Amino acid sequence: MRTFIGIDLGSTTTKAVLMDENQAVLGRGITNSRSNYDVAAAVCKQEAKIGARFTLFKNALGSGGGAEILLEDLERNFRLEQFLSELNQLEQTCENYLDHPRFKDMKSALREALGAVFRQIETEAPAIYAPEADRKSDFFRDIAGSRFMDIAERIGRESGISFESLLNIYDKSIIDVESLVHSDEVVSRQLMNGLSRALKELEGVEVSEADAQAALKKVIDLELEETYVVGTGYGRVRLPFPKEHIRSEILCHGLGAHMMFPGTRTVLDIGGQDTKGIQVDENGIVVNFQMNDRCAAGCGRYLGYIADEMKIGLHELGPIAMKATKTTRINSTCTVFAGAELRDRLALGENRADILAGLHRAIMLRAMSILSRSGGVTDQFTFTGGVAKNESAVNELRKLIRENYGELTINISDESIYTGALGGAAFAYRAV
Amino acid sequence: MTLSIGIDVGSGVIKTALFREEEGNSEWLARYDARIRQRDAYQLVEESIDEVTRQAGLKRGDIHYIATTGEGENVKSATGHFYSMTTHARGALYLNPEARAVLDIGALNGRAINMDERGKVLNYRMTSQCASGSGQFLENIARYLGISQDEIGELSQQSTNPEPVSSICAVLAETDVINMVSRSIPPSDILRGIHESMADRLAKLLKAIGAQGVVMMTGGLALDTGLVKAMQDSLAKHKMAATIASHPDSLFAGAIGAALWGGFRYEKLKERGLLPKAS
């Protein structure tokens, strides 16, 4: 079938959205950005195709008869398959790296320790992908990395091998494994294996094994033709596309927001390194925009710095800030200084949640300034980008919008991180 | 005989050193470094104390003094806390008796410290807070470039055409690098560019305190051969009468200094009969 793909190569993550001929979104993919843009684009494109195959399989199964349960289990088990296969590659890569002359005296001890680490992660894997299991990230690097470190530290201590050497081997190897793009054959195998696993553990599903396998096989065999691909985002210049396939992220975010919420007139996008205030007309065409410049306060990285400063994960910031009883007034506008102010206030015994709420307000105040410079906020207002997932940031933004512009409709989609890629896909559709 | 432990709580790594002091001789018995990685730092401190005592075949009760430095003011088990400035100076002197100045590059800022031959701090200067000269920044960049930490130094030294990092903001410096990649600038030139901009800033600090003679680099970045080389080039460029030195154990300078000062303070208290009664 003919498909239209938008790829948004951002500074932290790379996203892809795949549409069919009716502009229906079939699949989305996301991966960590890296300096090899071709790989980043290929990985998230493959992820979007996997997503599309799930959608098509779901359509084939129809509803009722426990199809939803089967689908959910297939997805979980497919992810587990994917994880195990990447883990296996990681182990192979680590093994090969042991041939490096620097390890010649300790090769066998290291091999043994590594083996023990990987067996342990393998043992834990099904639990990581169990139903209801809470994963902080879906990226292999994050899951495997945090498990590897914890286990390697313990095993290193028990066996007297320095944790740093193990970490070093991991650091080297993960880079190679991250850059592997799974071929269609590998993905097909993982899908079929995932289905076998899912069918084994299922109860209350009326779909027969043979039917499910035949349906999945059919979906796997369907060719997803890349009819037109549009690239956008920071790395767009280096994407392996001809120039006419490139669009600016401002236009893509404007159109993407319009695709999600056709009534949108103002869009705020807070990405990793930049913040954009965009005004669009009734067709999603950009009529005005402003971006931050020379200063990163008001961007996603600001929160990243704060998380680093507090030694917690980025996703933990919002929930902690939501526990605030009052909003501390943060005076520093600079990202780095805000980190210092945070430390000082903590040292003075101020409440962590209140300070964090203040920091969320501070970043939103900066965003408000960019918005007002782009021409203000008119109904409907749409908030997109990675920061739209942070409930405290959203909370502060709602307050500020109400204070400054009154009661407006504020749209936030769960898929807001894909807005730019969605706009790209829509441009791809229009280009044909 | 005095047994003392020094703990340097950094923002990324906790460094611990155990020393035995006997008739003016300091013997380094054990060491341990633990990456914090989003874990509870205070719990890691306790684990580190256990680890070094275990390595030395001792028990906690054998230790006379536990000294913290860095961000370790609030460690429960600590006997006392010393400022980073004094511990890094003392540690640098232990690693290199010729050292007369210290360049400590931490997570958020760099410090240049002048000292005398006994490790007494004479004067110091800090960079204004900027994360673009920190280990964290380099780590982020390396990850983005798809290279491992230990390759940074070597790659940087292969650079033929360093690319200056222009942004004056740490976060935008990352953006800068991302853009360099999209302009196909090779990683070696990017890294060398970062090293040079860091080195220039640090050289100005050294100039400001009037550093002369051997300058010892301490902290985790002292092991980055690319930065060490850029520092040496920068001092030559600024025509300064100082030379840069590093040491394989530079990472532990703060912990060493804390242990030595802790042992010294214990001796002094003992002489004056001011030691608290053993409970």
Next chain:
Amino acid sequence: MSQQDVIKSRSMLLQKEMIARNYDKITSGEVKVSSTFVPGNLNELLMCFDIANNLPEINAIQNAMRKKSGEMIMEAERSGHSEDVCTYVKADIGMMAKGNIAPNGKPFPDPDVLLLSYTGCFTFLKWFELLREQYKCPTVMLQVPYSADGQPTKNHRDYIVKQLKEEVIPTLEKISGIKFDIDRLREYLRKSAKAEDDLVWMLEQSKRKPSPIDCYFGGVYYMGPIFTAFRGTDEAITYYQMLREEIQERIDKGLGVQTPEGEMGEEKYRLVVEGPPNWTSFREFWKMFHEAGAVVVASSYTKVGGVYDYDNFRHDPDHPLESLADYCLGVYTNRNLPTRVDMLARNIKEYEADGLLINSIKSCNSFSAGQLVLMREVEKLTGKPGAFVETDLVDPRYFSAANVKNRLESYFQMIDQKRRAGGSATTLA
């Protein structure tokens, strides 16, 4: 960036010589020297006293183009100037701290007089206070009232003429030992007007499609002689005649704009630009336009020294002092916002431009104040989209190429979309 050889036309080579000769004259030690600023300067009057004209802003620009301004600015910051201070000032202060060496390698002499003939920029006042402190030389301040109603009034004009007669001229007589001769001034003004005619002709050629010239990046070169130390000289007349011939030749051949990167090819976008250029990455900035096929057909920066085309001003030998007064009053940044809006909107219409692009300068309040309002008003009047980029004059740290390029590309694509009048309405995915 690979510096391929830029093809220099005859007029460019001539201008280069003129500038070099002026620096040689200033640093020769044989003439009296005044320091003065570009906007509304009194070059013809200074010539009446054989005083050479040294312009600190131009020195800052020269240093920026030679990639030397960054170090100078840091030098000034070390001596306590805040990062928010105008970077022209800091580049000048830094240059002094570094030995005050002119582009020809010789040290600048201490000025014999500081002549302030435009007070619409308050920074100039402060700048000269610093210089007065440094050089302890006589200072003349000509106060130029702000044109709050958009047009110079008789009152304003009389006030300036009075100051010229009672303060400026007597001081310059004292410093130079030369008696003021009004007929000599008339002669210079006659020459000014001649060059100004050619200049206005040149400015208006960008109404053609394709435009043979770029009126922002190219414009700053074309304006050089008239805005600096050459207005009123024969050299300037020769220069503008030569320029006119060159442009005419391009028109006859049907050629578009030539940039340092070579012939630009198809003219895809026509813009009006507001705000000064960035000098530290001048070529890189222009290249972004070159690659996109964007031509600047009119810019407010070519009016920074004085405005000739909008209300058809020429220096007038029959009313010498009054016309000096009108020149000072008419400077672009001395006019109220509605007048500037009108100027830009008229440019967009008359030059058939796609829209207004603003280069907002971090450290120039004189230009930056009110720019957003300006953009919105011009958008309203013309129905054409506006956009904003942010850079600085001569501080290399504030030119973030990726950001600038990102915004420019977005702007050009926005214009494309507008031209296609919105494309197809979308159905919900």
